Amino acid sequence: MLAGLWAGLGAGMAAADPLRLLALGDSLTQGYGLPAGEGLVPQLQAWLRGQGLDVHVINAGVSGDTTAGGRARIDWALAEDPDAVMVALGGNDLLRGLPPAEARANLEAILATIDARGLPALIAGLPAPPNYGAGYKADFDAIWPELAAAHDAVLVENLLGPIAALPPETRAERGLMQADGIHPSARGVEKVVEALGPRVAELLARVPQRP
Numbered sequence: 001m002l003a004g005l006w007a008g009l010g011a012g013m014a015a016a017d018p019l020r021l022l023a024l025g026d027s028l029t030q031g032y033g034l035p036a037g038e039g040l041v042p043q044l045q046a047w048l049r050g051q052g053l054d055v056h057v058i059n060a061g062v063s064g065d066t067t068a069g070g071r072a073r074i075d076w077a078l079a080e081d082p083d084a085v086m087v088a089l090g091g092n093d094l095l096r097g098l099p100p101a102e103a104r105a106n107l108e109a110i111l112a113t114i115d116a117r118g119l120p121a122l123i124a125g126l127p128a129p130p131n132y133g134a135g136y137k138a139d140f141d142a143i144w145p146e147l148a149a150a151h152d153a154v155l156v157e158n159l160l161g162p163i164a165a166l167p168p169e170t171r172a173e174r175g176l177m178q179a180d181g182i183h184p185s186a187r188g189v190e191k192v193v194e195a196l197g198p199r200v201a202e203l204l205a206r207v208p209q210r211p
Contacts, residue, residue, distance in 0.1 A: 018056040019204055022082035024070055024110070025124075028159060029061025029088050033178050038186035040193065047197040053204060058082060066092045067106035074113050083207045085114050086200060088124040088159055090143070095182075097132070100139035107143060111151040120206035122199060123148050124156035154203045162195045163188050
């Protein structure tokens with residue numbers, strides 16, 4: 001089904017300018033610790049183009065950014081005139097133990113701004129670990145599916161899910177994480193993109209056909 005979707009989308013874009021996908025995020029989006037060309041944005045763009053989709057992915061990742069930071073710069077980021085937006089924020093809120101209600105309010109505002117521009121959106125989250133407490137984890141993890149449903153956004157509940165699903169020793173053997181244990185290596189990003197790519201293709205299929 002997706003193969004046909006991509007084929008139709010690619011054919012519709014063949015004679016037009018590339019679609020512009022804005023990737024709003026933090027260091028995971030920005031490509032922290034990786035050489036140029038090996039971060040999330042360039043690998044995602046290469047994957048999408050490998051599927052026949054003519055797409056330019058705009059890197060709006062800022063290392064250390066929280067959902068509040070993304071909210072503060074969403075209007076500026078949208079000045080890039082994208083056709084669709086991927087929002088991947090929340091990891092730094094989690095690292096700082098910020099209240100889930102604040103993260104939810106900020107992401108709600110970001111998605112509302114995107115909605116007001118008539119743009120399709122994808123929202124990618126990161127689940128809280130159990131040591132944050134059951135209440136915090138439940139409130140934090142609920143943010144992404146609930147906001148995706150409220151704003152009809154494509155949902156990726158765990159951006160790093162393909163890596164997190166593997167035992168720590170397997171991650172180490174395959175060299176999927178950088179030394180800090182927080183950011184994926186180039187190989188790790190490749191694994192993330194294998195799962196993320198089809199969801200982004202689904203997002204791009206929501207872009208209205210150009211005349």
